[in-house]
Amino acid sequence: xxxxxxxxxxxxxxxxxxxxxxxxxxxxxxxxxxxxxxxxxxxxxxxxxxxxxxxxxxxxxxxxxxxxxxxxxxxxxxxxxxxxxxxxxxxxxxxxxxxxxxxxxxxxxxxxxxxxxxxxxxxxxxxxxxxxxxxxxxxxxxxxxxxxxxxxxxxxxxxxxxxxxxxxxxxxxxxxxxxxxxxxxxxxxxxxxxxxxxxxxxxxxxxxxxxxxxxxxxxxxxxxxxxxxxxxxxxxxxxxxxxxxxxxxxxxxxxxxxxxxxxxxxxxxxxxxxxxxxxxxxxxxxxxxxxxxxxxxxxxxxxxxxxxxxxxxxxxxxxxxxxxxxxxxxxxxxxxxxxxxxxxxxxxxxxxxxxxxxxxx
Amino acid sequence: xxxxxxxxxxxxxxxxxxxxxxxxxxxxxxxxxxxxxxxxxxxxxxxxxxxxxxxxxxxxxxxxxxxxxxxxxxxxxxxxxxxxxxxxxxxxxxxxxxxxxxxxxxxxxxxxxxxxxxx
Numbered sequence: 089x090x091x092x093x094x095x096x097x098x099x100x101x102x103x104x105x106x107x108x109x110x111x112x113x114x115x116x117x118x119x120x121x122x123x124x125x126x127x128x129x130x131x132x133x134x135x136x137x138x139x140x141x142x143x144x145x146x147x148x149x150x151x152x153x154x155x156x157x158x159x160x161x162x163x164x165x166x167x168x169x170x171x172x173x174x175x176x177x178x179x180x181x182x183x184x185x186x187x188x189x190x191x192x193x194x195x196x197x198x199x200x201x202x203x204x205x206x207x208x209x210x211x212x213x214x215x216x217x218x219x220x221x222x223x224x225x226x227x228x229x230x231x232x233x234x235x236x237x238x239x240x241x242x243x244x245x246x247x248x249x250x251x252x253x254x255x256x257x258x259x260x261x262x263x264x265x266x267x268x269x270x271x272x273x274x275x276x277x278x279x280x281x282x283x284x285x286x287x288x289x290x291x292x293x294x295x296x297x298x299x300x301x302x303x304x305x306x307x308x309x310x311x312x313x314x315x316x317x318x319x320x321x322x323x324x325x326x327x328x329x330x331x332x333x334x335x336x337x338x339x340x341x342x343x344x345x346x347x348x349x350x351x352x353x354x355x356x357x358x359x360x361x362x363x364x365x366x367x368x369x370x371x372x373x374x375x376x377x378x379x380x381x382x383x384x385x386x387x388x389x390x391x392x393x394x395x396x397x398x399x400x401x402x403x404x405x406x407x408x409x410x411x412x413x414x415x416x417x418x419x420x421x422x423x424x425x426x427x428x429x430x431x432x433x434x435x436x437x438x439x440x441x442x443x444x445x446x447x448x449x
Numbered sequence: 450x451x452x453x454x455x456x457x458x459x460x461x462x463x464x465x466x467x468x469x470x471x472x473x474x475x476x477x478x479x480x481x482x483x484x485x486x487x488x489x490x491x492x493x494x495x496x497x498x499x500x501x502x503x504x505x506x507x508x509x510x511x512x513x514x515x516x517x518x519x520x521x522x523x524x525x526x527x528x529x530x531x532x533x534x535x536x537x538x539x540x541x542x543x544x545x546x547x548x549x550x551x552x553x554x555x556x557x558x559x560x561x562x563x564x565x566x567x568x
Contacts, residue, residue, distance in 0.1 A: 133512075133513060133514075133541075133543060134513055134514075136514055137513070137514045232546055232562060232564070233564075234513070257513075259544055259564060262484070262544075262564045262565075262566065263480070263481075263484065263563075263564075264484050264485070265480055265481070265482030265483055265484050266482065266483055267482065267483040267491065268482075269480055269482045269494070269496075275484070275485065275566065277544045277564075277566055279513075304542065304543060306485050306542055306543075306566050306567075306568040307484075307485045307566045307568070308485065308568070309485070309568050311542045311568075341541065342542065343539075343541070343542075344487065344489060344539075344542060344568065345487070345542055345568040346487060346489070346568070351541065387516075433515060434515045434516075435511065435515050435546075435548065435562075437562065
């Protein structure tokens with residue numbers, strides 16, 4: 089009876105997941121078609137930068153390996169690593185018992201004579217999943233008085249992972265003047281984004297989609313926009329991971345604060361390859377970012393990153409994004425991960441400091 | 450042994466930064482007005498007594514992520530920026546940085562960044 093109920097629930101969730109996936113795909117395609125006719129974007133917004141210690145410390149090459157709630161910003165597919173699977177000695181034993189039966193109570197041959205779908209469902213039910221939640225928070229102190237804060241939460245739900253996050257940035261104390269040049273006092277610039285994402289796993293692949301609502305305060309007036317993003321992580325063999333993230337597959341942003349017309353946001357592609365030598369915890373990372381809609385200059389940026397463990401729980405990071413070097417270090421206590429990184433900005437005006445913290449529950 | 454490896458790594462990490470660091474020679478107060486400004490109806494005017502005596506002024510506009518949007522030179526101060534890119538497209542609303550490099554008659558140079566909001 090209990091097994092029957094479990095089976096029914098699994099079918100219900102599977103059906104629900106299929107509906108979500110179909111609707112999301114339709115939404116992405118429709119939005120992409122609708123926004124194609126809009127004029128192109130020209131300015132880089134805070135959402136297009138890289139922040140947080142681990143991301144910066146690895147030169148931005150986290151697209152293939154990101155596995156905590158920060159994935160909401162760098163590749164939503166990475167959220168699917170938060171899957172609630174716990175492999176304890178007991179759980180492995182239970183899994184084996186369910187798959188092969190015990191000596192006194194072997195599984196009858198007839199059991200395996202079901203359809204392929206039944207077998208697939210049985211395989212999935214063998215994985216011991218429980219509720220898992222992670223909370224991520226990061227702060228970046230950038231040059232030219234820019235401050236960026238990130239926060240995200242990821243938890244298992246709907247046979248996948250749901251992520252909710254925010255990104256906030258501000259620059260305070262900008263000199264304001266009227267059209268005659270008379271001072272109007274200090275003005276502030278603020279940007280805020282709220283992101284909702286869903287990710288799921290299918291064999292060696294992980295998929296994720298996210299949507300963002302953005303609002304920008306321009307020292308008085310404000311503008312807003314929204315976008316849709318999609319990501320993919322793929323592990324063809326145990327030592328290789330690939331990741332692709334498409335930011336703004338569909339996205340539109342208010343053209344000016346004075347009008348209600350919108351412009352298309354540039355589509356940006358991040359691609360990364362990770363080489364993970366077995367039993368070493370070393371990560372060798374390569375990647376690039378390209379603005380697929382850039383009209384004026386080449387916007388291709390190459391990236392490289394390296395992670396070297398120095399003890400069982402401490403690691404060093406190094407990266408290069410374009411011509412910018414970054415370095416960092418971190419402590420990973422499994423339930424808690426803390427990282428710090430430093431880099432120099434592209435204009436060489438100074439050093440930028442980044443910290444992040446991730447809790448696992 | 451491990452302790453020395455960590456110290457050596459830290460020194461090696463710090464070295465490139467110290468080599469890359471360049472000194473910024475301030476050039477006093479500069480006004481950019483109106484701020485915020487709307488490129489559809491305004492032109493941004495930049496002036497400041499500290500650069501009035503400069504023999505040449507070059508300026509470059511960067512977006513929030515420090516990517517170059519526009520660059521130009523001015524033979525006199527005040528100078529203006531229309532809020533358009535090199536290809537003549539109006540820039541999107543947001544925060545922009547203008548880097549001003551002034552060269553003076555004694556060949557001394559000054560560098561200043563100002564923040565401008567496009568609305």
